Amino acid sequence: MVRLTTPLNESTVRTLRAGETVLINGLIITARDRVHKYLMENKPDIPELKNSVIYHSGPIVRNSKVISAGPTTSARLEPYEAELIGLYGIKAIIGKGGMGERTQEALRHYGAVYLQATGGAAVYLAEKIKRIVDVRFLEEFGMAEAMWFFEVEDFPAIVTMDSQGGNLHREIEASSKALALNLKF
């Protein structure tokens, strides 16, 4: 179990290995489909993204409290992520289901990691969010697609893609395809 505190530094991130469990403390910033597209197209200045942890999540928020906030499927963000990692200096991405080869290469090049949180465990994970620090694009994109800035305490996740090329998703995909060859039809 590794405790990470934001802002992250590259040398720490480079020591993380696929399979390790981490607990994140500090700031995490939500970004999903619309925010990714917007950042890519408009490249606004968002200094908080430097050495940051972003979270693929569309939370439910009521009365300034996060009541339900699990990860969303990361694969949809593959067309944007590699460039955003380079552009903004994002050091960790929390999501679910893993990402593609371009993101994997960006993790290696810039020293970043992909972390998987438990999909659907949204009330449990919302409990780890102590405070909403800020929100942007709420009016334009709506609650699920806005960019939320959360202060978290011991937010749990598993490193599933690391900066050395380690990738649990790819491993499991390969082994499941090999096992499928043994099936009798």
Place this chain on the structure above:
Amino acid sequence: MLKLRDGIVELYRKVASSLPKDVEESLKLAFEKEKEPAARENLGIILKNIKMARQKELPLCQDTGIPVFYVKVPRCLGQERIKETILEATRIATEKIPLRPNSVDVLTEKNTGDNTGKDFPVIHLEETEEEHLVIELLLKGGGSENIGCFYKLPDEDLRAERNLEGVKRTVIDAVLKAQGKGCPPYIIGIAIGGSREHVAYLSKSQLLRRLNEDTPEPLLKELEASLFRDINSLGIGVMGLGGTNTCLGVKIGVSSRHPASYFVDITFSCWALRRGRLIW
């Protein structure tokens, strides 16, 4: 219709914040059997989350999905009024529970903010001779909806012919493509038939069957059991992290086909299969 409206709001609350007993029991059993450490850890978190959501009466997943209603309406009740009541209850439930506003207009890209829109929620109405109104609600999450698949047999690449063996090949292919993207362990609804919109309807409505509810058709029962076994032998596991729990159930329905067509439609549910029933 005020009382009915409030009943539907409460149905929303129950379905969003708690899992049906059969699904929760199945997850507990999976936890007991699971040996893979990462999968076990995730299942532990999933079980804690289920408990917390029920106690707090809050949506157990932030994605409260597309609401899909299956309604049996007695002759004496007007179908239009039932629809209106469901829409009104949806607006109230979105505010009150709350649900995440998920209805986005395709052309303007605007989220309506209240979970209503064009064919949103999805409402299937059917007349019944019975005297009670029966409303079943499925809150269908987007992540697992995205990994759903449609096949036309024969499929040369999969070596899938027009028979149950061919069907099996398509389902294994769909699961291999899905991997951990839709929050396994999955509950998988399958339909075989010859009309595109109907197999899609039928595969999703399989998710309404309880996990321990067997099909009366022996051939399908055998296919469900063998797919269940085979899918769980692939090692994809809880959240795609390995282990023996890739699916909790496989349910198959059939409808007669056209001689030219042999379709297989596959609907995935994440582990958080949220369904419930209101009898009024």
